Amino acid sequence: MAEQMNIHIRGGRIIDPANRVDSIEDLFVSQGKIVASGKAPAGFTADKTIEAENQIVCPGLVDLSVRMREPGQEYKATLKSESAAAAAGGITTCCCPPDTSPIIDTPAMASMLTQRAAEIGLTQLLPIGALTTGLEGETLSDMFALHQAGCVAFCNAERPITNTIIMRRAMEYAASFDLLVMLRANDPWLSDEGCMHEGEISTRLGLAGIPEAAETIIIARDLALIEQTGVRAHFARISSARSVDLIVQARERGLNVSADVAIHHLHLTDYDIGKFNTFCRVTPPLRTERDKDRLREAVASGQIQAICSDHQPHEKDAKLAAFSDAEPGISGLETLLPLGLKLVDEGVLDINTLIASLSSSPARLLGIEAGSLGTGNRADICIFDPDVEWLLDNTKLLSKGHNTPFKHWPLKGRVTSTLHAGKIVYSDS
Amino acid sequence: MSRNLQYTDSGKLHHFLSIEGLRKETLEQILITADKFTQFGQRDIKKLPLLRGFTVVNLFFENSSRTRTTFEIAAKRLSADVINLNPTTSSTSKGETLLDTVNILEAMHTDLFVLRHAKSGVAELIAQHVPDHVHIINAGDGQHAHPTQAMLDMFTIRQYKGPFHELRVAIVGDILHSRVARSQIHALNSLGVHEIRVIAPNSLLPAQVERLGVHVYSDLQQGLDGVDVVMMLRLQKERMSKAYIPSEQEYFNLYGLTSESLAAAADDAIVMHPGPINRGLEISSEVADGPHSVILPQVTNGIAVRMAVMAMILGGDNNG
Numbered sequence: 118m119a120e121q122m123n124i125h126i127r128g129g130r131i132i133d134p135a136n137r138v139d140s141i142e143d144l145f146v147s148q149g150k151i152v153a154s155g156k157a158p159a160g161f162t163a164d165k166t167i168e169a170e171n172q173i174v175c176p177g178l179v180d181l182s183v184r185m186r187e188p189g190q191e192y193k194a195t196l197k198s199e200s201a202a203a204a205a206g207g208i209t210t211c212c213c214p215p216d217t218s219p220i221i222d223t224p225a226m227a228s229m230l231t232q233r234a235a236e237i238g239l240t241q242l243l244p245i246g247a248l249t250t251g252l253e254g255e256t257l258s259d260m261f262a263l264h265q266a267g268c269v270a271f272c273n274a275e276r277p278i279t280n281t282i283i284m285r286r287a288m289e290y291a292a293s294f295d296l297l298v299m300l301r302a303n304d305p306w307l308s309d310e311g312c313m314h315e316g317e318i319s320t321r322l323g324l325a326g327i328p329e330a331a332e333t334i335i336i337a338r339d340l341a342l343i344e345q346t347g348v349r350a351h352f353a354r355i356s357s358a359r360s361v362d363l364i365v366q367a368r369e370r371g372l373n374v375s376a377d378v379a380i381h382h383l384h385l386t387d388y389d390i391g392k393f394n395t396f397c398r399v400t401p402p403l404r405t406e407r408d409k410d411r412l413r414e415a416v417a418s419g420q421i422q423a424i425c426s427d428h429q430p431h432e433k434d435a436k437l438a439a440f441s442d443a444e445p446g447i448s449g450l451e452t453l454l455p456l457g458l459k460l461v462d463e464g465v466l467d468i469n470t471l472i473a474s475l476s477s478s479p480a481r482l483l484g485i486e487a488g489s490l491g492t493g494n495r496a497d498i499c500i501f502d503p504d505v506e507w508l509l510d511n512t513k514l515l516s517k518g519h520n521t522p523f524k525h526w527p528l529k530g531r532v533t534s535t536l537h538a539g540k541i542v543y544s545d546s
Numbered sequence: 547m548s549r550n551l552q553y554t555d556s557g558k559l560h561h562f563l564s565i566e567g568l569r570k571e572t573l574e575q576i577l578i579t580a581d582k583f584t585q586f587g588q589r590d591i592k593k594l595p596l597l598r599g600f601t602v603v604n605l606f607f608e609n610s611s612r613t614r615t616t617f618e619i620a621a622k623r624l625s626a627d628v629i630n631l632n633p634t635t636s637s638t639s640k641g642e643t644l645l646d647t648v649n650i651l652e653a654m655h656t657d658l659f660v661l662r663h664a665k666s667g668v669a670e671l672i673a674q675h676v677p678d679h680v681h682i683i684n685a686g687d688g689q690h691a692h693p694t695q696a697m698l699d700m701f702t703i704r705q706y707k708g709p710f711h712e713l714r715v716a717i718v719g720d721i722l723h724s725r726v727a728r729s730q731i732h733a734l735n736s737l738g739v740h741e742i743r744v745i746a747p748n749s750l751l752p753a754q755v756e757r758l759g760v761h762v763y764s765d766l767q768q769g770l771d772g773v774d775v776v777m778m779l780r781l782q783k784e785r786m787s788k789a790y791i792p793s794e795q796e797y798f799n800l801y802g803l804t805s806e807s808l809a810a811a812a813d814d815a816i817v818m819h820p821g822p823i824n825r826g827l828e829i830s831s832e833v834a835d836g837p838h839s840v841i842l843p844q845v846t847n848g849i850a851v852r853m854a855v856m857a858m859i860l861g862g863d864n865n866g
Contacts, residue, residue, distance in 0.1 A: 315753045316754055317758075319752070320728075320752035320754055320755055320757070320758065321566065321728070321758065322666055323687075323688050323689030323690030323725055323728055324666050324667070324688075324689070324690070326752075392667070393666070393667030393670050437645060437671075437675075438644070438671075439644075439663070439665030439666070439667055439671060440665070440666065440667045441665055441666065441667075442665060
């Protein structure tokens with residue numbers, strides 16, 4: 118059995134932020150777990166040795182937002198295809214928002230998804246439960262039962278909860294059981310039919326804009342409710358400089374809030390939409406250079422704790438449309454780490470901070486066993502060559518979604534092997 | 547940024563999608579070519595054989611009578627075969643079928659599509675997906691661009707007011723939703739007018755509009771002070787229900803062009819409107835039909851300008 122393999126990872130630079138390790142050491146895996154670092158434990162015989170010289174060995178990545186598209190949109194992607202894509206991207210934990218069809222608002226759906234992903238066995242799937250039944254924003258979902266069925270957090274996906282009393286009660290209820298609430302701040306009236314950042318570029322293109330205030334207003338509202346309810350809350354995929362400021366101020370006041378950003382918001386702005394490039398249609402929208410710079414700064418300083426792929430694979434036709442009709446999202450699993458390494462290459466942040474924001478920090482936010490290479494931990498490991506230079510060919514992505522604005526981008530650094538629960542789930546050789 | 551699809555590698559005009567991205571010389575050549583066609587239009591025999599054997603398809607996903615008709619007349623005067631198609635937008639709301647429609651027509655060996663669509667960017671999208679021998683003229687895409695309208699406006703301004711560099715031009719009304727205004731602003735800037743003003747309440751101005759190179763006024767009288775050209779825009783009546791403005795009455799009182807408000811402009815100012823006019827909403831009949839109005843000549847000029855653009859795209863040796 119592959120799971121039983123003893124694996125010796127030799128000569129790599131181990132970066133394990135959870136345990137403050139950054140050194141060249143060997144790593145030993147047995148029975149699906151990390152059994153030792155440095156020296157082999159007594160009696161260890163390797164069935165397989167991975168040569169990791171000049172490579173970095175880090176915890177398998179933890180991605181806070183991954184649309185697998187199954188069930189409900191298998192024409193876009195499947196658990197099988199996206200699990201393979203995650204493994205190829207070094208991602209061993211994928212958190213799935215509840216806007217599947219059916220919606221993840223029943224324990225049965227939550228356990229079904231987890232189990233099916235486990236059967237495929239290429240990555241761990243952690244469902245995010247619906248905060249309200251059917252994501253309708255009217256009645257609370259059975260949060261505790263969903264939690265018991267494996268939901269690591271609760272959110273209302275892209276559907277804003279406009280009724281503030283419902284939001285308050287959802288937070289109060291979640292706080293009773295110390296459940297994490299994830300918030301995607303968006304005022305539906307201000308964003309209305311908007312499909313990109315409101316500013317000079319939207320004016321030139323004649324596209325309805327989404328003002329920055331559509332995000333900041335809801336963050337301000339939710340922060341007031343978080344303060345009142347004491348819930349553990351996380352702002353998912355923030356897009357603007359002022360959003361960062363609001364969250365930083367709230368943390369300074371002692372609120373228990375965190376935030377993540379999608380990797381593409383650290384690389385692209387509304388300017389990249391160019392002449393209606395639908396691959397740059399994302400929600401929240403790409404904003405200005407100033408916003409991008411502030412988001413980068415916030416990741417580097419730890420004000421934003423996690424970077425996610427916000428993976429949203431699409432079939433070809435979803436993007437072959439008028440910009441405002443094109444479906445939002447980027448197929449991002451396989452570019453998450455390389456685009457992160459590009460930030461390191463550009464001097465935006467150091468490699469340890471990058472790896473923390475891709476693994477140990479999101480794992481800590483979720484309170485899960487992942488993102489650590491400590492002895493005894495499940496052997497979820499990402500091994501990558503930080504120096505290999507390559508051009509992204511979107512047609513070669515393992516994800517069924519080839520929708521990426523990073524087509525033909527020069528990238529540096531690529532996953533060579535991924536281990537999930539001690540099993541080699543991806544290898545480039 | 548994607549490459550400029552509007553020119554071939556050798557610099558010839560290939561598609562006509564938006565004024566933004568076109569060289570000043572191209573705009574000037576359109577005006578010069580249209581001049582020749584205007585003189586021609588006054589003769590008894592109005593047909594020229596320039597586009598004989600070419601097939602032009604008017605593909606209007608959004609209703610229009612004036613623009614479609616003038617394109618049709620323009621193509622026929624150049625001896626092209628013309629087909630008019632009005633696919634309903636509902637059956638083509640997905641890009642797949644939108645491109646399907648074009649692919650099917652393209653398989654019938656059409657040469658030029660004159661395209662109108664309610665969504666911004668569709669002309670560009672189609673231009674990206676047609677083979678090299680097929681050309682696209684944008685006849686209006688969403689709130690993005692209406693470049694032939696802007697060029698017929700430039701032609702009319704030049705006809706009545708002479709060289710551009712001395713002129714002050716005011717654009718009045720619903721700038722936010724107007725593809726015409728956007729194309730006008732780019733054309734006026736490219737041709738080097740002295741000043742462009744936009745006049746509207748802030749709720750009808752797009753974000754950071756000043757970055758397009760215009761001065762912003764919310765007061766009609768101040769904005770019209772001394773201008774040589776007044777370009778009115780159509781106000782859709784549904785703007786009230788979405789709270790862009792309070793009422794027709796208040797709008798007309800503040801932004802309606804009347805003899806009194808027009809008095810602030812230069813004595814010999816011209817008044818333009820892309821049509822159709824909402825009399826009593828954005829303009830009084832007195833002004834629309836009055837001596838300053840060049841609204842009907844605009845329509846006539848639309849034919850010559852559209853002939854010029856088609857001839858430059860399909861014709862032999864025009865180096866835009």
